[in-house]
Each structure stands twice: as structure tokens, then as C-alpha cells.
Amino acid sequence: MGFFSQHSALVTQNFSFTRHSALIYKEGSMNRKTTTILLIAFFTVFSCTVFVFAGTIQLPKTGQTTCWDVNGYVIPCTGTGQDGELQMGVPWPSPRFYDNGNGTVTDSLTGLMWTKNANLPGSAMTWYQAVDYCNNLTQGGYTDWRLPNVNELESLVNDDEPNSAAWLNSQGFTNVQSKYYWSATTSAYDPSNAWFIVMSSGNVYNYYGFKSINGFYAWPVRAGQ
Numbered sequence: 139m140g141f142f143s144q145h146s147a148l149v150t151q152n153f154s155f156t157r158h159s160a161l162i163y164k165e166g167s168m169n170r171k172t173t174t175i176l177l178i179a180f181f182t183v184f185s186c187t188v189f190v191f192a193g194t195i196q197l198p199k200t201g202q203t204t205c206w207d208v209n210g211y212v213i214p215c216t217g218t219g220q221d222g223e224l225q226m227g228v229p230w231p232s233p234r235f236y237d238n239g240n241g242t243v244t245d246s247l248t249g250l251m252w253t254k255n256a257n258l259p260g261s262a263m264t265w266y267q268a269v270d271y272c273n274n275l276t277q278g279g280y281t282d283w284r285l286p287n288v289n290e291l292e293s294l295v296n297d298d299e300p301n302s303a304a305w306l307n308s309q310g311f312t313n314v315q316s317k318y319y320w321s322a323t324t325s326a327y328d329p330s331n332a333w334f335i336v337m338s339s340g341n342v343y344n345y346y347g348f349k350s351i352n353g354f355y356a357w358p359v360r361a362g363q
Contacts, residue, residue, distance in 0.1 A: 198247055199227035200297040221297070235310045240278035243310050248293050250286075253277055253358045256306070256314040262353035265332045268320045272358040283358040288321040288333040288342065290359055295340035303337040318354040320347075 205215040205222040215223035231246040238244055243254045259271055268285055275283040299305040303316040316338035325331040325344035334347045334354055347354070 197227050198293075199225055199230060201230065201295075201299070202297040204298055233309075237310045238278065242278040242280075245293070248290070249361070250290060250293070251278075251280075251360050252294075252311070253283075254310070255312050256357050257355055258313075258358065259356055262318075262355050264351070264353060265320050265347070265349035268354070268356035269322060271356055275358050277358065280360055283360050285320060285322040285356060286359040288323040288335070291319060291321045291335050291357070292340070292342055295335070295337075297340065301338045302340050306337075315355050318347075318352070320354045320356055324349075 200221055202221045203215075203225065205213050205218045205220045207213045217223070228247070234245065234247055236244045236246055237254065238251070241254050242251050244251045253275075258275070258277070259268075263271065272283050272285040275281075277283060294306060295302045296305050301316060303314040306314040314337060317336065319335050319337050321333045321335065323333040325333060325347065327344060330349060331345055331347045332349050333342060333344045334352075335342050337355075346352070
């Protein structure tokens with residue numbers, strides 16, 4: 139899946155500081171000689187700009203290694219400039235998914251932990267029901283489960299596979315449905331809708347995902363730390 143190009147942030151802070159002036163007069167003797175030291179420190183006020191670079195964030199590879207021509211036929215990737223040739227991003231670890239043996243699977247690429255059963259509730263539900271279900275889930279000894287946001291959900295898609303659901307079922311997960319999965323991300327275009335993913339094709343939508351009407355699947359996630 140491709141959900142992660144490089145971004146960098148630049149933070150600029152302006153501040154001023156003052157070197158205080160001091161006048162110190164000291165008289166003393168050294169080797170029977172009186173030494174007078176007059177130290178005058180100057181008073182300076184100035185401003186400076188400090189640039190603080192936040193680190194870079196590199197997105198992972200999409201998983202795509204194949205290239206296609208205008209008619210949809212597979213072709214050699216060399217010289218196409220397609221994703222299958224360039225394969226930009228962070229390489230996927232191998233194996234990518236680790237079965238924790240407690241009903242959970244950790245994605246070594248993102249660090250996210252998912253329920254091994256991708257249809258743990260056993261049926262589709264509205265968006266509100268999906269959010270409540272995930273928030274109240276206890277699985278693998280953890281209670282901090284939640285409905286994934288759209289980026290997290292999309293991170294499971296393998297763009298080199300014609301059916302990501304079938305691929306995920308071969309990677310240690312069970313019951314991954316080749317249908318619609320809710321994300322926790324509301325559509326800003328129409329807040330009565332939420333973003334969702336067709337897990338077979340990997341397509342992402344923010345319309346016709348009516349929160350109160352549609353029955354889609356819920357796949358709980360939590361931070362893997």
C-alpha cells in the first residue's frame with residue numbers, strides 16, 4: 139500500500155537577548171605594584187533568527203513491482219517511470235506481519251497492532267456502532283483498541299495484488315472481507331459520511347459512506363508499543 143514522499147518542517151523562532159554592561163573597578167597589589175583594573179563591558183542588544191528543522195518523514199513503498207501499458211497489459215518496467223519501476227519509499231520488512239499468538243498481529247512496517255480476525259464482530263454495522271465496538275473491545279490483554287483512521291486502514295493495502303483481502307488472509311490474518319471497511323475519519327465534504335476502503339481493490343471513498351445507514355465492517359487497531 140502506498141500511504142507514506144518526504145516531508146520536512148521548518149520552524150522559525152525569533153528572539154532577542156541582552157548582554158548586560160558592567161563597570162568593575164578593582165585596585166590591588168601584585169609584586170608590590172598597585173594594579174588598577176578597569177573593566178568596561180559593553181551593552182549589546184540584538185536579534186537573531188534560529189531555524190529548527192523537524193525530522194523528515196519517509197513513506198513506505200506501495201508494494202507495487204509490476205507495470206502496465208495503456209491497454210492494461212503487463213510490460214517490463216524499465217524506463218516507464220511507473221511506481222513498479224521506481225518503488226520509492228521505505229522497504230517492507232520480511233516478514234511484514236508477526237502473529238503475537240494472542241489473537242493479534244503486529245505490522246512490522248507501521249508498528250500498528252491489528253486483531254488477527256478482521257471480522258471479529260461477525261457482521262457489518264453502522265459507523266457509530268463500529269466506533270463503539272472498537273472503543274470497548276478487550277483483545278489480547280489490551281483495552282485501548284479503536285477504529286483505524288483512513289491512512290492506517292489504507293496502509294494494509296498491497297498495490298501489487300489484485301485482491302488485498304485475499305493477500306492479507308495469506309499473511310496471517312483471518313476473515314478479511316473483500317468488501318467495505320469503515321475508517322474513523324469523517325468526510326469533511328459531507329460529515330454525514332465517513333471514509334471507507336474496499337479491501338479487495340484498495341479503493342478509498344468518502345461518499346456513499348453514510349454513517350447512520352451503511353453496514354460496513356470494522357477492523358480494530360491499536361498502537362503497537
